[in-house]
Amino acid sequence: MxxxxxxxxxxxxxxxxxxxNVARFIDANFHMxxxxxxxxxxxxxxxxxxxxxxxxxxxxxxxxxxDNVIQFLTFDRNNPNSILSCLRSxxxxxxxxxxxxxxxxxxxxxxxxxxxxxxxxxGLGMDLPHQFFVDIMTASHLxxxxxxxxxxxxEGWHFGRLGRMLxxxxxxxRILDVKYFVLLPSVDYVGSPFDNILWAAxxxxxxxxxxxxxxxxxxxxxxxxDFLVLDQKxxxxxxxxxxxxxxxxxxxxxxxxxxFSNRADQALGKLLAxxxxxxxxxxxxxxxxxxxxxxxxxxxxxxxxxxxxFFALRPVGEPVRTKEAE
Amino acid sequence: MKFDGYQTENxxxxxxxxxxxxxxxADLVVERINSLPAEELMRRQRxxxxxxxxxxxxxxxxxxxxxxxxxxxxxxxxxxxxxxEWTIMEQxxxxxxxxxxxxxxxxxxxxxxxxxxxxxxDLVFSAAGYRKPxxxxxxxxxxxxHITGTDLVRGSDGHYYVLEDNLRCPSGVSYVLENRLVMKxxxxxxxxACSVQPVTDYPSRLLDMLQGLAPRNxxxxxxxxxxxxxxxxxxxxxxxxxxxxxxxxxEGRDLxxxxxxxxxxxxxxxxxxDVIYRRIDDDFIDPKVFRPDSMLGVPGLMExxxxxxxxxxxxPGTGVADDKAIYAYVPEIIKYYLGEExxxxxxxxxxxxxxxxxxxxxxxxxxxxVKAVNESGGYGxxxxxxxxxxxxxxxxxxxxxxxxxxxxQPTLSLSRVPVLVDDHFEGRHVDLRPxxxxxxxxxxxPGGLTRVALKKGSLVVNSSQGGGSKDTWVIxxxxxLQP
Numbered sequence: 001m002x003x004x005x006x007x008x009x010x011x012x013x014x015x016x017x018x019x020x021n022v023a024r025f026i027d028a029n030f031h032m033x034x035x036x037x038x039x040x041x042x043x044x045x046x047x048x049x050x051x052x053x054x055x056x057x058x059x060x061x062x063x064x065x066x067d068n069v070i071q072f073l074t075f076d077r078n079n080p081n082s083i084l085s086c087l088r089s090x091x092x093x094x095x096x097x098x099x100x101x102x103x104x105x106x107x108x109x110x111x112x113x114x115x116x117x118x119x120x121x122x123g124l125g126m127d128l129p130h131q132f133f134v135d136i137m138t139a140s141h142l143x144x145x146x147x148x149x150x151x152x153x154x155e156g157w158h159f160g161r162l163g164r165m166l167x168x169x170x171x172x173x174r175i176l177d178v179k180y181f182v183l184l185p186s187v188d189y190v191g192s193p194f195d196n197i198l199w200a201a202x203x204x205x206x207x208x209x210x211x212x213x214x215x216x217x218x219x220x221x222x223x224x225x226d227f228l229v230l231d232q233k234x235x236x237x238x239x240x241x242x243x244x245x246x247x248x249x250x251x252x253x254x255x256x257x258x259x260f261s262n263r264a265d266q267a268l269g270k271l272l273a274x275x276x277x278x279x280x281x282x283x284x285x286x287x288x289x290x291x292x293x294x295x296x297x298x299x300x301x302x303x304x305x306x307x308x309x310f311f312a313l314r315p316v317g318e319p320v321r322t323k324e325a326e
Numbered sequence: 327m328k329f330d331g332y333q334t335e336n337x338x339x340x341x342x343x344x345x346x347x348x349x350x351x352a353d354l355v356v357e358r359i360n361s362l363p364a365e366e367l368m369r370r371q372r373x374x375x376x377x378x379x380x381x382x383x384x385x386x387x388x389x390x391x392x393x394x395x396x397x398x399x400x401x402x403x404x405x406x407x408x409x410x411e412w413t414i415m416e417q418x419x420x421x422x423x424x425x426x427x428x429x430x431x432x433x434x435x436x437x438x439x440x441x442x443x444x445x446x447x448d449l450v451f452s453a454a455g456y457r458k459p460x461x462x463x464x465x466x467x468x469x470x471x472h473i474t475g476t477d478l479v480r481g482s483d484g485h486y487y488v489l490e491d492n493l494r495c496p497s498g499v500s501y502v503l504e505n506r507l508v509m510k511x512x513x514x515x516x517x518x519a520c521s522v523q524p525v526t527d528y529p530s531r532l533l534d535m536l537q538g539l540a541p542r543n544x545x546x547x548x549x550x551x552x553x554x555x556x557x558x559x560x561x562x563x564x565x566x567x568x569x570x571x572x573x574x575x576x577e578g579r580d581l582x583x584x585x586x587x588x589x590x591x592x593x594x595x596x597x598x599x600d601v602i603y604r605r606i607d608d609d610f611i612d613p614k615v616f617r618p619d620s621m622l623g624v625p626g627l628m629e630x631x632x633x634x635x636x637x638x639x640x641x642p643g644t645g646v647a648d649d650k651a652i653y654a655y656v657p658e659i660i661k662y663y664l665g666e667e668x669x670x671x672x673x674x675x676x677x678x679x680x681x682x683x684x685x686x687x688x689x690x691x692x693x694x695x696v697k698a699v700n701e702s703g704g705y706g707x708x709x710x711x712x713x714x715x716x717x718x719x720x721x722x723x724x725x726x727x728x729x730x731x732x733x734x735q736p737t738l739s740l741s742r743v744p745v746l747v748d749d750h751f752e753g754r755h756v757d758l759r760p761x762x763x764x765x766x767x768x769x770x771x772p773g774g775l776t777r778v779a780l781k782k783g784s785l786v787v788n789s790s791q792g793g794g795s796k797d798t799w800v801i802x803x804x805x806x807l808q809p
Contacts, residue, residue, distance in 0.1 A: 002580050006593045095382070096556050099569035103381075110382045155593065252593070310593040313579055 001155050005100050007311035008093040009156050010163035012101075012109070013147075015090035017164045019083045020140035021171040022073050025050060025205040027133035032201035044069040050171075050178045051081050070129070075120040083136060084120050087113040102150035105143065112139045137207075158248035162306070165248070169241035170299050175205045176228050177292040180221075199224060206236045225288060226280040238295065242272045245302075252310075264305040271298045328360045329744065332751045338482050338741040339753060340405050351520075351801040352406040358516045359403065364749065371402050371746055374508045383504050384562055398501055399794030401745040402512055405756060405776040409523075409802035415478070415486060415760070416770045418669030421660060423474050423762045426491060426647045428663040430470040433646055434460050444662050445655045449679065452730060453652060454700040455494070455645020457608055459615050459628060463641065467766075470641040472535060473603075474762040475499070475774075478670065480741035487673045487738070488656070489757060493648040494640060495605045498775040498795075499761045500563035503528060503570070505797040523772035523800040528761070529570035532603075535765035536571075539637035540600040547600035549573040550590065552581070554606050554622050564605050574599075578606075583626030588636040601637045608642045616642075650699035650733045651677060674736060678729040687734040688725060691718045694734040696725070709785065711737055740785055743796065745778060755779045757787050758798065773798030 029047055045064040048057045053072075056079060061068045076082045080089075087109075094101060094109040118124070119132065126132070144164070151157050179202040199219050203209040208227065211234050216223040231237035235244075246268055250257065253265050260266040283291045334342055341352050348356040359367065378384075378397040407415075432439050433450055440447045450456060475496025477489040506525050510517055533549065540547030553564035555577050568575035574590065582589050582596065589596035604611060610620040615628040630636050646652065652659075654675040657668040676683040676694070687694060691710050698706030708721040725732050742753035760774030776796040777787035787793040 001593055002574060002576065003591050003593050004577065004580050005574075092556065095561075095565075097575075098382075098565040099551075099573075099575045103569070106382060107380060111380055114380070159593075313591055 001100075001159075003311050003313060005097050006156065006159045007307075008097045009101065010159045010306070010311075012090045012093035012097070013160040013163040014167040015086040015093065016109070016112075016140050016143055017167040018081065018171070019086040019090070020137050021168070021175075022051065022081070022083050022086070023133040023136035023140075024207060025175055026070060026073060027130060027137075028201050028205040030129055030133075031204065032197065035197045046178045047073060050174045052174070053079060053081055070126070084116055087116050100156060102146070104146045104150045108139070108143045108146050112143065115139070155252055158251045159310075162245050162248040162252070165241040165245035166299055166303060168236060169238045169245070170296060172206050172228055172236050172238050172241070173292045173295050173299070175202070176225065177289060177296075179205065180225070180288055195219075203228075208234060208236060222280060222284065225283070229283065229292075230275070230278070230280060239275050242268070242275060246272050262305075262309045264302065264309040267298070267302045267305045271295075271302060329356055329751060330360075332744055333753065334742070335753060337739060337753060337755075338480060338484055340407075340480070340741055340743045340756065341403075342744075349406065349408070351408045354520055355404060355406060355516055355799075358513070367402075367746065368749065370512045374400060374402050374512050377508055377511070378504070381504070382562070383501070399780055400505060400508070401778060401780075401794055401796050402509065403744055403746060403751070404509060404513075404797045404799045405743050405758075407758075407773060407798060407800045409800060411486075412523075412772060412800045414669065416772075418486075419474075419476055419760055419762050419770050420768045421664065421666060421669050422476065422488070422491070422656065423471065423764050423768065425660040425663045426474075426493065426656070427469055427471055427764065429652075429659045430493075430641075430644055430647050431465075431468040432663075434463055434643060439659070439662055442662070444658050445652065446679075449649075449651050449655075449730070450646065453646045453649035455608070455643070455648050457616075457643035457646070460641070460643030463632065463643070465641050466539060466637070469764055471644045471647070472539070472639040472641075472764050473532070474764065475759045476762065478758045478760065479673070479738060479756075480758075482739040482741075485671065486758075487671050488653075489673060490650065490653060491648060491656070492759075493644045494607065495560075496759070496761065497560045497563055498759055498777075499528060499771065500566040501795050502761070502771065502773065502775050502798070504566070505795060509797045520799070520801050525771055525773060528771050529567065531763055531769050532567065533571040533573070535763045535769075536573075536601045536603055536637075536639060538765045539639060541634050541637055542600060544600070548590075548598060549601045549603065550576045550581075550599050552576050552578075552602050552604040552606055554578075554610070558605075560605065567603070576602075578610075578620075578622040578624055581624045581627070583624060583630055586626075586630055586633065586635055588624070588627060588630050599636065601639065603639045608645060611638075611642060650675075650697055651679070651730070654733055673738060676734040678725050678732040678734065683734075684725065684729050687732075688722055691722060693736065695737050696721055696732055696734045698731055699733060700731070709737065737785075743776070743778065745780070745794075745796075752782065754782070755785050755787065756796070772800040 025047060029043065044066050047069055048054045048064065051073065057072055060076070060078060061072060072079055072082065074083045077085060079085060091109050091113040094106055098106050116136065147157070147160060196219050199221060200209055203212050203224060206228055212224065212227050215227060215231065227234060228237055230239045232240055232243060234240055249265060249268050253261055255261045255265050260269055332342070334344065334346065341349060341356065343349055375397060378400060384397050429439060439445050440450060471493045473496060475492040475498060477492065478486050479489050480486050502525055536549045537547050549571065550573055551564055551568040553561060553575055555561065558564070565575055576590065580591050581599070582591060584596055588599050588602070590599050606622060609617045610622045612625060612628040613620045613623045614625045616623070628642070631638050653672065654677045657672055660666060660668045676687050678684045678687055687696070694710045696708040696710065708717060710718065740755040740757065743756050744751040745754045756776050756778050758774055758776050761771040763769040776798045778794045778796055779785055779787045780794045
């Protein structure tokens with residue numbers, strides 16, 4: 001398929017996944033705050049940290065208040081990672097590959113964008129924020145479902161899933177990183193009911209609460225980290241995302257497991273192999289933050305390698321570099 | 327909602343005759359609409375517009391930074407074309423396209439028509455669409471213009487006239503197909519009862535025609551639609567046609583010439599392409615041959631084309647016959663190559679490069695429409711009767727300075743159709759753009775795009791000037807009334 005088309009499908013999926021994640025962690029934060037004791041400081045800035053856009057936020061808003069943060073993350077066109085901006089980018093990408101994707105997919109992206117854009121223009125959504133954010137998550141799920149059942153599961157579909165899985169792995173790692181960092185210092189809460197509330201909120205930020213309960217039962221920080229990083233069956237766990245990403249990558253390149261034929265294959269294969277064999281104890285002993293930070297960097301590197309290998313429009317004659325050291 | 331109060335106001339109306347009776351073929355539609363509750367029609371109109379927006383059937387507005395897209399305004403009352411009339415029109419269009427292709431081929435090769443003094447040489451060589459690099463080109467079967475959209479209007483005398491030929495990248499066929507889709511949802515019952523000639527197989531016909539141009543003998547030639555990109559006003563159409571044909575939609579950056587072949591840049595390396603339906607102007611296709619500053623083009627493409635390694639539809643250089651000065655000669659062109667009278671007439675046209683005609687035009691500016699020969703989309707025009715004295719003076723100056731650049735035509739009283747305005751019907755002027763595919767055989771899409779001037783009294787139907795569209799139904803006159 002055309003490199004440009006593969007690129008657009010990959011990014012269309014990343015952007016929709018990103019919008020969904022932003023909606024989810026704003027919503028989870030709303031819920032958490034309602035359960036906190038009156039007077040406990042509202043934690044809004046960590047949301048901005050999760051998306052990695054705190055510098056832009058400082059510049060545009062300065063002080064973090066609930067309204068500021070929500071506006072910035074949801075509707076602000078100056079923030080390239082706001083829900084609205086993500087959907088606009090997703091739609092632009094969809095528009096540029098409209099002939100390639102199914103018309104059902106295009107319509108879902110188009111309607112999704114139009115709905116949020118209308119809410120932005122009319123100042124809607126914030127009177128019943130929960131419903132608004134749930135609708136966004138549902139629209140994203142609908143997009144994934146429509147894609148599953150209307151698009152041939154060929155190369156384009158695999159590029160889409162690759163994008164979605166890398167984005168999701170990245171966001172789960174960021175949510176965990178920021179929340180864990182926020183939660184750790186609040187030793188006052190340890191063992192208190194609030195401790196459970198905060199950890200449960202973390203799980204909800206990744207839509208993981210119920211599945212975690214089924215897997216591990218009791219709220220236990222170490223097991224939560226284990227679940228969100230290393231679980232192989234929970235679809236938002238980093239490990240599980242990377243497994244799916246790797247399957248798609250191998251479908252695209254045709255390279256068998258255990259070998260590689262380009263830098264993208266290699267970077268993702270290595271990352272996944274490390275995750276296959278690491279234990280939660282090893283992760284915590286090297287420091288969770290350090291581990292997550294390194295993982296995010298490696299996920300970024302996979303993204304760059306994908307760009308280099310499949311999307312970059314090189315002058316003719318220049319070979320694709322392989323076996324390049326990371 | 328009823329047509330009871332509708333007035334044709336002495337215009338030729340496509341739906342009703344001068345006694346207010348529905349024309350043959352239109353009676354069933356009129357009856358159906360009359361039988362709908364008042365609110366219902368407006369509800370269906372709104373539903374149709376909403377469907378177009380959500381389907382993303384839009385065009386981009388130039389110069390708007392936020393990339394605003396609008397739906398092409400759509401009126402749900404169909405325009406009816408009688409089957410018998412259509413048959414004649416179809417023949418006329420085939421005749422015209424055939425002759426124009428012979429003309430283009432001649433102009434770039436033997437130039438017989440020029441040597442025989444039928445069309446003046448200087449008019450041909452000074453046409454904005456004339457391309458020197460095309461001299462000596464011999465496209466397969468001598469076909470240059472594979473896809474044509476010819477604009478027709480109907481005058482107060484009830485005759486159809488050709489207003490202009492669009493031989494480069496005629497737009498709008500996607501609206502014909504999408505409008506039809508929306509209409510089938512809006513008026514399923516009327517559709518069932520009337521036998522409306524189908525338009526849905528246009529993309530298959532287009533694909534067959536394009537594949538038939540493939541330079542190498544392979545089972546499945548690779549076809550691509552070439553678009554300037556998502557910011558082009560006709561991007562929706564490019565993408566729609568590619569999707570409906572199941573072929574790739576490409577931009578210049580997706581294409582590269584490698585060892586004389588035109589290749590697509592894919593995730594698995596370079597892949598050859600056989601046929602390109604280009605929706606990008608001549609000037610931009612190859613910076614080595616045409617505009618060197620083209621960022622959209624592909625260096626080396628023309629050479630590959632000239633060597634027959636890739637096919638282009640339409641061929642570069644077809645614009646020479648798209649010129650309004652050449653248009654004035656089309657009846658002679660038809661007679662010269664085919665020995666026939668033109669079946670569809672031209673609008674009487676004065677060529678300002680002819681001294682006595684320039685004189686007449688200057689004396690009658692208040693009665694004429696003056697058009698710059700190289701402009702389209704309603705730009706560069708003077709509508710004499712509606713213009714101020716100052717505007718007419720300004721045009722007189724331009725005519726004298728550059729007579730080659732202008733034609734003039736009498737102001738036609740364009741036919742009208744009823745459109746839904748708030749809660750009643752009003753007459754609005756229309757034109758009609760049928761689409762013609764010319765390959766192994768010639769196919770004329772039944773009906774075509776009806777464009778409506780939505781502003782009251784306006785004669786300008788272009789989308790860029792606030793025009794809208796309607797579905798066009800070619801109906802056999804014998805269409806039975808329901809019992």
